[in-house]
Amino acid sequence: MKGFDAKTLWNDYGVVSDVEPFTDNFPRADICQLMSGDLLHQIIKGCFKDHLVDWVNDYLKIEHGEARASEIMDQIDRRITAVPHFSGLRNFKQGRDFKQWTGDDSKGLMKVYLPAVVDFIPPDMTRALSSFMEFVYLVRRSVVTEDDVGRISDCLQRYHRYREIFRTTGVRPDGFSSLPRQHSADHYPDHIRKFGAPNGLCSSITESKHIRAVKEPWRRSSKHNALGQMLRTNQRLDKLAASRVDFEARGMLEGTCLTAALKSLADNDAKPEGAEEEEEEEEEEEEEQEVTNLPNGGYNEDGEVVEGPTVLGDVSLAKRRERAYPRTLAELSLHIGIPELQELVARFLYNQTNLEPLQDDLPLPPCPLLDGPIYVFHSAAATFYAPSDISGIGGMRRERIRATPTWYRGPPRYNCVFAEKNDTLDGFRGLHAARVRLFFSFKHSGIEYPCALVHWFSPVADEPDDLTGMWVVEPDINVDGTRSYGIVHLDCILRAAHLIPVYGDAVLPPDFHPSQSLDAFRAFYVNKFADHQAHEIAY
Template sequence: MEQIVVAAIVQNWCVTCPTRRQNLQDFCEGLDVRTREHAKSLARVCNRKHLWDTYGIINDIIPFSDDLPHADIHELMAGDLLHQVIKGCFKEHLVDWVFAYIILEHGETVGHGIWGQIDRRLAAVPTFPGLRPFHQGRDFKQWTGDDSKGLMKIFLPAVVNFIPPDMTRAIKYFMEFCYLVRRSIQTEDTVARITHCLERYHHYRQIFVTTGVRPEGFSSLPLQHSAFHYPHHIRQFGAPNGLCSSITESKHIKAVKEPWRRSNKYNPLAQMLSTNQRTDKLAAARMDFTDRGMLEGSCLSDAMQAFLSLALGDDELDSDELEDGEFEEEQPNGNAIEDGGDPEDDGAVEGPKVLGDVSLAKRPERAYPRTLPELGTCFGVPHLPSLVASFLYDQTHNEPLPDGSPTPPCPPLQHLNVYHSAAATFYAPSDISGIGGMRRERIRATPSWFNGPARYDCVFAENDSTVEGFRGLHAARVQTFFSFECGGVEYPCALIHWYSPVADEPDELTGLWVVEPDFDTDNRPFYGVIHLDSILRLAHLIPVFGDAVIPPDFQQSQSLDAFKTYYVNKYADHHAHEIAF
């Protein structure tokens, strides 16, 4: 709405191109864009009614940019991911069309019963950081942008069994388009994939016409048409990365909502003003420190330079040598780059120094045994000492234990501690992240979460770092975190239940990988012990519901134990979409 007002365009017309309102459904490439010169030329030769009916131009309103010599309001129109794509195309169109199809296909009574099952499936999806819980399904009064984003993440597995295959494919390609557009780094390859997803989506969305949901087609839907222009927007403005036209709304979040959340909610105005003042002072201090050069380098490099200045004297110390790498700092993996070596040979790449790190909670839990056999009995894994022995063998030997060889005895362990959580920090610039694109999330493995049921999260574990996507990863469910010392070395570990893919490719309909929990020959869970460095981050598994009927009293905490197979949800967030394809 904001865009058509500032551009003086008739409602339901495209603000970017002069495509007629009756032809908005046609997929075209290289559409001509509106320009100020073209609009003025039309205004000189056409009357007001002709401009309105034929070109969608409101001649009575002059855009504010007309008096600016180098600004064209039409060239400044960028995409609006939230309102055009997520809340518009997905929530107001696709979700409503699926609901309409189910009612048309099955009738009012059966159709509402199916939607009741879909709501229960949405409510049964396991918890995940940043994912809005749908305890009552999708039937609530006021939808926010976060609600629409949350529904998009889990919608496909919930409805796949109730809609035709082509309808599933249409939703799949549209979601692929959304997540590709949202990436913080865009290349020609990404833009080509975006265009391909749009083409496939417009091909498969015809199912809504043939089934009677949209018998009139899509010509009167400018929100659907707006997706055509995103490849052009990316080439024109760069990565959208969550761009929304409601800039004032985002400023309101920063200046009002976030300070209010930080207050104690009692007489919050003074607290909010104080928070804003402190935030401004911190920003000003950072700019001042940057101008003074106080944020350059590190404490280690500064201390080394001061030491060398005292030892050699200022005249003998050439600061350029320090910058050129004569005194290299230790790398994150603990190995310094040798003098004269090529950093590229050691795998150095542009970007943050640490792509991922997992660390245990600060405090261990006290109510657990301090010996390995007793701890295994406590967790129902009596062969835990054997698992730890195999783990230690892998850690201390370059080659794995040969098949059929007996497991070596577990050496004595010291300082055995159990933890209920670990923190994963990883590079995820496409999601909400801090300076440098780093994001942090907590992995839980606790027998009681907020005095309620147990919570054992799933994770991505590294399998083969040379293979891209999920083929180079494992899915696993953490049973507990623990650490111990052996031979003077501390080992932070996780006891996990392995999951394996059911096929060599993702599911053709949904585009999601399907995994199943592993069991041994005695039908017992197949456990393993891995180092914390093998864990990449949290994984979100959604049950493959199939024809199952979810009872009304089904609890969300039961989902990871009640089904045989699970989707690896790459739509949980944008980082998951980049690694779980």
């Protein structure tokens, strides 16, 4: 403060010259040692959104000029908009260029930004983005081991090495020493050792408590000698909250006398014909209305928090089966346009009932008779252990995997999944990527088989992509040019997967829809940044 004028202090160091800091008379004060970091404001919104994203835009303007840079940024926006839908993933209807940013917007952009810009920026710039995002996702884990701290430090070293591309290209000619938020990232390994895993820590947590404990009681007071009134308000609110917990434990808040009587009468009466269909239509209208009310008109289909004990994972079919499908294999095969469905079911049943799988060079046995009809479902629920994401007691979370010919009365939606391949291998090396075409179930020899008809994807290399750090897969194609399908038991499915196209030099039209992405491209990134649990299993 003594060595610089007020303008330099503010522009270069973020210091207000006429405000004396409370640490001014301290013999030694290092704010980074006094308190833990702020993940949202320092790292996600600060370093990523306010720095890296803006620096990429500045590089495009320096390298290509204003006009061409504007065209490239329009293409980046279209690529972000074209990302396939995924549970809990924000769909940016307007790309990344909108006026008001929230913390959720910054987190959502981080999940889809890298594949959209990789083809427009230098390799070292891509590696800088990838290293920093890897750092963010490692820091955000609910449990951080000493090995993880080592990986965090390694990500920081790589990020510092690769971010020099912003200096050499003229984006940051003065370097990064004047940016406190960039400097704050260096202290996170020490923060974790001293204070534990940050696990989503940000200053907004204390701000929200301040609103409830101070601001709202102040508004309820007479504004004259308000402290006593505010304390009395907080005391009464605490007593009301304690009373509600006690009443709920006694069962005193479960409905009213009138609702109990009406429920009893409704249980004794049979439903009129067609009532179930009407309820389903009402549910669809409610879901459609919920989507219409989302910000920017985009989808934000969050996963569900599941209360209960910790289990490894489970996938189960939806409770309601679809009625507009044939009940036999031959008719269903024609209905969905996959003529080899009967052969796939025959191979699946052979593998399920024999210790050794059927060899490719052996003749396929005929499809056995099934016990009763086939039932088709448009979704399945995957419940899995994901403590680093928003989850319930025991760290459990649930998400929907969709396989429906029309989604919200619009285009189809066929989600991708992770299927088990080899449980002795770590990460994606032990998994398959597949796209679900159909959920169905049938009985054979008295055993019910919940299944999924899937289109397989295979990795293009034995290692993740060097630039992005993500695995790249391509759809499996038969020798005759048709897609390679298979049938898997639901027990083999781990959870949903998110694939983002490798756009290359493709120019997307303005009306390109996300439902077309998985059919229009020949290679895809396995998005390990879709959520924190996906990052842990698909590194």
